[in-house]
Amino acid sequence: MKQLALIPNKTISKKEIKMLEDYWAIEENNRIEIFVLTNNEFLKKYIDTGYFSNLRNIEILAIYQVEECNVCLNSFNIVINDRAHLESYSQSKNKCCRVCGHFQSSIENSKQ
Numbered sequence: 001m002k003q004l005a006l007i008p009n010k011t012i013s014k015k016e017i018k019m020l021e022d023y024w025a026i027e028e029n030n031r032i033e034i035f036v037l038t039n040n041e042f043l044k045k046y047i048d049t050g051y052f053s054n055l056r057n058i059e060i061l062a063i064y065q066v067e068e069c070n071v072c073l074n075s076f077n078i079v080i081n082d083r084a085h086l087e088s089y090s091q092s093k094n095k096c097c098r099v100c101g102h103f104q105s106s107i108e109n110s111k112q
């Protein structure tokens, strides 16, 4: 999965952008993507900054590209809400694009 964009719901400062980039930064380790900063490291780095508390008020959408849909094999984009979502989704075996996710059961039924 590849990060395409981070889209905050309002205008934020450069420092806040840097903080959010740190929050979302991932690196590959033996083909497994992990966060560059652990939750604790992130907290330690930013807890004393004035803008950390703003994190609560910023909604951010992270757009990720998934290489391959399990059904149609096309790459597709997905919106990720937070770190926990990214972790669970990247480990999920069933990655489906929006079209296949919605219509998979109907497609399977119509084949029978």
Ligand SMILES: [Zn+2]
Pocket: 069, 070, 071, 072, 073, 074, 096, 097, 098, 099, 100, 101
């Ligand atoms: Zn698909």
